[in-house]
Amino acid sequence: GAGVSQSPRYKVAKRGQDVALRCDPISGHVSLFWYQQALGQGPEFLTYFQNEAQLDKSGLPSDRFFAERPEGSVSTLKIQRTQQEDSAVYLCASSPVQGAGYTFGSGTRLTVV
Amino acid sequence: GQQLNQSPQSMFIQEGEDVSMNCTSSSIFNTWLWYKQEPGEGPVLLIALYKAGELTSNGRLTAQFGITRKDSFLNISASIPSDVGIYFCAGRGGTASKLTFGTGTRLQVTL
Numbered sequence: 518g519a520g521v522s523q524s525p526r527y528k529v530a531k532r533g534q535d536v537a538l539r540c541d542p543i544s545g546h547v548s549l550f551w552y553q554q555a556l557g558q559g560p561e562f563l564t565y566f567q568n569e570a571q572l573d574k575s576g577l578p579s580d581r582f583f584a585e586r587p588e589g590s591v592s593t594l595k596i597q598r599t600q601q602e603d604s605a606v607y608l609c610a611s612s613p614v615q616g617a618g619y620t621f622g623s624g625t626r627l628t629v630v
Numbered sequence: 631g632q633q634l635n636q637s638p639q640s641m642f643i644q645e646g647e648d649v650s651m652n653c654t655s656s657s658i659f660n661t662w663l664w665y666k667q668e669p670g671e672g673p674v675l676l677i678a679l680y681k682a683g684e685l686t687s688n689g690r691l692t693a694q695f696g697i698t699r700k701d702s703f704l705n706i707s708a709s710i711p712s713d714v715g716i717y718f719c720a721g722r723g724g725t726a727s728k729l730t731f732g733t734g735t736r737l738q739v740t741l
Binding site for chain 1: 633
């Protein structure tokens, strides 16, 4: 597609529920990133893929967070046993090569109640 | 996690005025980027800077990569209502691909 597509746009989860957030990057983009943006804050890095390889997951806040990109295109961010502090906008971004500026998707707003 | 310091935190200006904002870091960066974010959307890249001392323009926007590599500045000239939004700086250091974002500057433009 023309841009980075994320789904769902909004997700309400009960505390303890598992959620899966999807990212469709721009076709052909090698690099894919996940960021978490809390209300009133700048985005914070979660994890980075180059093709299907997860090269950096240093930003994942706990082992409840897991990301995959099995075929080097679509990526899924999974959060297990959601907690209230997981409430945030989850942004996906892609870039054609390492080091280039990213294109962000519109994000998924997760609210844990 | 680490966030870069941006100032001012918010600005209320009249249409036609010029705007300046800056971003500082305790770490050295090799790349500085400036993004604009509007409600319900992801950040959109405005300007990218790759070299210390570099001054780059994009229309009414001008950004500079500080000579110390620890800061960057963004200027918007002759502001218009569609400039409203939150402006974020972001830095990338070493061989890392991830960006570290600033805390944001919220810009409001009145007619």
